[in-house]
Amino acid sequence: xxxxxxxxxxxxxxxxxxxRTESPLHVGGLGGDPAEPLPIAxxxxxxxxxxxxxxxxxxxNWCRGREQEPKSLxxxxxxxxxxxxxxRASRVFVADALAxxxxxxxxxxxPATPLDPALLEFRPFVGIDRxxxxxxxxxxxxxxxxxxxxxxxxxxxxxxxxAGELGADLDQARMVAILAALGRGEIxxxxxxxxxxxxxxxLDDPLDVVVDRLDTPEGLLAVLRDDPMRxxxxxxxxxxxxxxxxxxxxxxxxxxxxxLSPVMVRGTSSGxxxxxxxxxxxxxxxxxxxxxxxxxxxxxxRGHAEFVELxxxxxxxxxxxxxxxxxxxxxxxxxxxxGTAVGSPAAYSAAFRAQLDRLPAVRALFGAVRDDDxxxxxxxxxxxxCQAEVTIPETLWRSVTGADTxxxxxxxxxxxxxxxxxxxxxxxxxxxxxxxxxxxxxxxxAADGRLFHVLEPHAVDWAPIRLSVDLTRLGDDRDHALALLxxxxxxLSAGRIPxxxxxxxxxxxxxxxxxxxxxGGWTEPISLPEVLASREIEPIAQAWTDxxxxxx
Numbered sequence: 001x002x003x004x005x006x007x008x009x010x011x012x013x014x015x016x017x018x019x020r021t022e023s024p025l026h027v028g029g030l031g032g033d034p035a036e037p038l039p040i041a042x043x044x045x046x047x048x049x050x051x052x053x054x055x056x057x058x059x060x061n062w063c064r065g066r067e068q069e070p071k072s073l074x075x076x077x078x079x080x081x082x083x084x085x086x087x088r089a090s091r092v093f094v095a096d097a098l099a100x101x102x103x104x105x106x107x108x109x110x111p112a113t114p115l116d117p118a119l120l121e122f123r124p125f126v127g128i129d130r131x132x133x134x135x136x137x138x139x140x141x142x143x144x145x146x147x148x149x150x151x152x153x154x155x156x157x158x159x160x161x162x163a164g165e166l167g168a169d170l171d172q173a174r175m176v177a178i179l180a181a182l183g184r185g186e187i188x189x190x191x192x193x194x195x196x197x198x199x200x201x202x203l204d205d206p207l208d209v210v211v212d213r214l215d216t217p218e219g220l221l222a223v224l225r226d227d228p229m230r231x232x233x234x235x236x237x238x239x240x241x242x243x244x245x246x247x248x249x250x251x252x253x254x255x256x257x258x259x260l261s262p263v264m265v266r267g268t269s270s271g272x273x274x275x276x277x278x279x280x281x282x283x284x285x286x287x288x289x290x291x292x293x294x295x296x297x298x299x300x301x302r303g304h305a306e307f308v309e310l311x312x313x314x315x316x317x318x319x320x321x322x323x324x325x326x327x328x329x330x331x332x333x334x335x336x337x338x339g340t341a342v343g344s345p346a347a348y349s350a351a352f353r354a355q356l357d358r359l360p361a362v363r364a365l366f367g368a369v370r371d372d373d374x375x376x377x378x379x380x381x382x383x384x385x386c387q388a389e390v391t392i393p394e395t396l397w398r399s400v401t402g403a404d405t406x407x408x409x410x411x412x413x414x415x416x417x418x419x420x421x422x423x424x425x426x427x428x429x430x431x432x433x434x435x436x437x438x439x440x441x442x443x444x445x446a447a448d449g450r451l452f453h454v455l456e457p458h459a460v461d462w463a464p465i466r467l468s469v470d471l472t473r474l475g476d477d478r479d480h481a482l483a484l485l486x487x488x489x490x491x492l493s494a495g496r497i498p499x500x501x502x503x504x505x506x507x508x509x510x511x512x513x514x515x516x517x518x519x520g521g522w523t524e525p526i527s528l529p530e531v532l533a534s535r536e537i538e539p540i541a542q543a544w545t546d547x548x549x550x551x552x
Contacts, residue, residue: 009160013158013210014155015154015207015209016207016208016209019097019182020202022200025190025197026146040143040145048115050189056090059156062187065244066472073245091161098111098114099146119282122144122268123145124268125141125295128299130303138345158171168211175209177242184201185199195293196295210231250471250519251519253466253467253517259462261507262506263292264456265279266501274400277401286394287392287393288392291385292385295383297386304496360547364380364477381469381485382468386465388460388461388462431457433453433455436451482520483544486532486537489515515528
């Protein structure tokens with residue numbers, strides 16, 4: 001008698017659907033040119049995709065909930081012992097997800113309209129030196145990202161090795177829980193998720209869920225015949241007990257605001273007609289909108305949180321007093337009076353990283369920067385991208401940037417601005433062109449070659465700014481980190497934190513209408529003033545006082 005090879009599979013649940021990108025998505029790949037921005041993953045045919053390993057990793061991490069390595073999931077997701085042989089392979093199979101512009105499949109069941117790499121967007125990131133207010137050395141980089149409004153093909157199989165409540169029924173309940181979490185947008189993909197990247201949502205239609213019985217002749221024949229009775233609805237498979245660990249505790253923050261002056265982040269490149277353009281992102285195949293990246297909003301909040309903690313602890317805003325903190329050489333530290341570095345840019349960069357990581361409460365909330373710290377961990381705060389509530393046709397924007405019609409000079413050879421027709425259309429969208437000129441200090445007149453144009457969003461409404469705090473990740477730092485967050489939000493509500501670029505030139509002033517919190521100790525939505533006046537704030541305030549006293 002021949003022994004059976006492999007594990008015995010009694011049934012299988014299979015899900016096929018589409019994930020829609022709700023924000024930019026970046027999954028790193030292999031780049032050929034070191035001068036290029038962080039490259040995005042492409043398969044052997046040059047198609048943009050999300051590897052199955054990435055999808056399986058984030059799904060497994062969501063299933064863990066509050067626990068690091070729950071033993072209850074080792075049979076489903078597999079495990080490897082710390083020592084010796086053994087272990088078990090995962091029973092969850094996740095296919096690579098090709099990126100596409102539509103939800104159509106070809107005759108082979110593959111996406112019929114793969115995403116053209118030319119449609120990828122570029123997002124820059126820069127670290128701001130706290131002393132000079134300019135870009136810190138070695139802190140400027142960029143990512144190629146899949147824009148919002150694209151689709152990822154999702155294919156998940158779970159093979160069950162036992163029938164009944166302990167096998168197929170439990171696996172089906174877990175599959176439904178995963179699909180429901182994807183439908184609610186709780187599972188993020190790729191890099192920079194704390195800056196708003198990687199938000200995806202599972203579409204309800206088309207979504208195919210198939211349950212196969214593989215331990216009976218009838219079940220095998222149904223698979224071969226593609227019996228429609230194998231298809232199930234998600235609601236028919238719902239179960240109260242999924243056997244998953246307790247979910248993570250999250251505090252959601254919504255900030256309803258309006259601009260008092262133009263609020264924008266510079267675009268990634270200058271236009272051929274207008275020098276400074278606001279950053280845009282795609283909302284669908286033919287329309288764009290203005291966007292405040294999560295990295296920009298998070299940077300503004302972090303900078304002010306550092307100011308709050310430094311003030312509370314009576315510390316200077318310069319570099320750490322210990323010249324060797326974080327392993328930095330003394331000659332690489334910036335001079336506290338001039339803000340300039342003595343030494344190489346690499347030494348300055350190391351000192352700047354040490355400066356960012358010296359405040360424990362800020363580090364717990366916003367994350368660590370240095371990669372040589374054994375206690376390094378991601379921050380608990382996530383800041384979503386904030387989009388404007390205006391839709392700009394792509395054809396109009398191409399005319400503004402000069403991509404369709406190169407600028408024409410006048411009789412004197414000077415570059416012309418936007419046409420009256422374009423200006424009228426932009427005015428209807430809340431955008432206007434402003435001209436700026438530098439004055440010659442000797443003549444008092446306009447300096448040669450110093451006239452430039454800015455496209456300002458002077459009358460654009462914005463969606464609320466959304467934050468979320470992983471309270472489970474904060475752990476023992478929870479109360480004093482929350483106190484720091486509430487102090488920062490209080491100052492934001494008071495108009496003390498400008499947003500975006502050009503804040504030293506009259507941009508970035510905002511008015512906060514309302515800040516609403518949900519989660520944590522508040523089961524119902526509650527405003528920030530009500531939180532600060534409630535009894536629940538007393539232990540948080542005491543924890544902040546104890547923390548400041550202890551650290552000082």
